[in-house]
Amino acid sequence: MKQDSIRPLLDQICTHMGNEQDRGAVASYIPELACIDPAHFAMSVCLPDGTQISVGDAKIEFSIQSVxxxxxxxxxxxxxxxxxxxxxxxxxxxxxxxxxxxxxxxxxxxxxxxxxxxxxxxxxxxxxxxxxxxxxxxxxxxxxxxxxxxxxxxxxxxxxxxxxxxxxxxxxxxxxxxxxxxxxxxxxxxxxxxxxxALAMTAEQLARAGRFLAGIHPAGNLIAPGHIRSINALMMTCGHYNGSGEFAYRVGIPAKSGVGGGILAVLPNRASIAVWSPGLDRYGNSLLGTQALEILSQELCLSMFSVA
Ligand code: GLN
CATH class of the missing domain: 3.40.710.10 (DD-peptidase/beta-lactamase superfamily)
Structure with a gap:
């Protein structure tokens, strides 16, 4: 993933998501989530060389829930x-x-x-x-x-x-x-x-927190490499509940969602990506977060299932 190509693409995705009318429904089972403005959108990408590129509300905390x-x-x-x-x-x-x-x-x-x-x-x-x-x-x-x-x-x-x-x-x-x-x-x-x-984190913090799963944490491996492989496999197959097949089909990157609208996506050896948009789809996964990752994946050919 090249730094120069990511920034304009993230800007483009952020603008696109800002104009989306259908944003999904925010979780309403507790007042603290029900009152979140569905207009929020953030995306942040951490790369192996230590750079981090963020767009939108990437410094606003949200409830990471199931992430x-x-x-x-x-x-x-x-x-x-x-x-x-x-x-x-x-x-x-x-x-x-x-x-x-x-x-x-x-x-x-x-x-x-x-x-x-x-x-x-x-x-x-x-x-x-x-x-x-x-x-x-x-x-x-x-x-x-x-x-x-x-x-x-x-x-x-x-x-x-x-x-x-x-x-x-x-x-x-x-x-x-x-x-x-x-x-x-x-x-x-x-x-x-x-x-x-109930951990509260920003998209920037969440993307950095995911670096160890991509094997790009500056302090080296925080957990055994074998466990990283296991967790990434589970994120790919189970990270979006009963919407995991659809997510693999559309995005093709191991990822975990939360009902607060956050998604952490991990590209082994290449990047850790966090996205936040509070409106959810029918499975309880971020509607626009998924859409944003789908565009990023397609544009940069990131799906684990795609060939060059
Ligand atoms: N705290 C929520 C629950 O336990 C987490 C669910 C979720 O993020 N999907 O129901």
Missing amino acids: SKVFTLAIALGRHGDHFWTRVGREPSTHVFNSVQELEARDGIPPNPFVNAGAIATTDCLLVGATPKETLAEIVQFMRLAASDDAIFIDPDVASSEKETGHRNWALAHFLRSCGNLRHECELTLGTYFHHC
Whole structure:
């Protein structure tokens, strides 16, 4: 990816997205997300030589929500290695991201770490031998190291709203516990899960945080290369829930979305890209974020599936 060609293309995409009428619907399940202006758009790209190119609202914080699941997975794999996969599967799901039905069909083993049940089980793994406070401190510390920025924080209002309204997540946690796949009290695990979903970050910070997954972090490999490969594979197959096939078809880059409208996309050895547009499509993925990545991918021939 050449620096000179990226800047004008990002400017073009940003202008294009500014003119889009259909922006999708912002998440409305908690007031902190419901009040976000759907007009926001940001994109930021980090390259191996250390340059970062950003457009739009790239310095405005948003709730990263499920994008945080990539980082908790990274920590969990580091802590538990392959044993982690006894608790969570590695298969894409054809159900909505907070499906209870699917968990029941799989006897309490979530299909992958990125649907809610899988991420809750992942958080539960992080709590082994640590309190929720210590676990959250470890997650925030990891985000700060990955993003090279000590200003990253968890938004307490988002976390408490999630806790009050997240009945589906409570149901998933109780179901996991009934199957023996949750070692801690639902309250402890979910409290930790809601807090890491409430991490507030800018698109610039998120793009920098993703560098270790592209193998371009200035401090070298933050996690084992084998774990990077595993996470990228899961982002490609499961990162957009039941919209992952469509995302692979249109964009062809490993990526993880969140209901706050953020997407982190990782091009191994080449770039880490963050995009933010709060309006969502029917799968709960950023509508314009996906469109922006699709244009970038097509223009620069970035899809892993394209030939020269
Ligand atoms: N905190 C949200 C939830 O647990 C995250 C969902 C998402 O970003 N898709 O439902």
